[in-house]
Amino acid sequence: MSRLYGDPIEVWVRDGHPAQFVWRDRLYTVREIQDHWVVAREWWKTSDADPGERRFWRVGAAAGKEVGTYELRFDTASGGWLLLRAWD
Template sequence: MSRIYGDPIEVWTREDDPVRFVWRDRLYVVRRVLDHWVTSREWWKIADSDPGERRFWRVEASPGGQAGTYELRYDTASEGWLLLRAWD
């Protein structure tokens, strides 16, 4: 079962892939990237001329104990990261 969050997170990357992130004051270490995809933002819904991209990662990560699956998103226009979803 997955839960949807949409919480802002702080992320450290290596070669554009997330390697660790802080969510709700806990540090998670990414054990492996399960999937990665990119979507273009809808240019007609935003005011500026550069619509940017949204980059998604589904990762296996852990705050030190048992690993879980998390979906992270990076928005190139806002340069912000979100934790979108977590699986039990």
């Protein structure tokens, strides 16, 4: 079962991929990249000349003994990261 969140997170990147992130005051270490995709933002919905894109990663990560699957999103226009979804 998955749960939707949309929580801002802090992410450390290594070789262009998320390596660690902090969510709800817990440090998670990415163990595997399960999927990665990029979605171009709709230029007509933004006022910028460069609307950017959204980069998504589905990762297996652990915080201590807690292991799970998480979907992370990076918005190139804002430079912000979100944790969108978590699976038990």
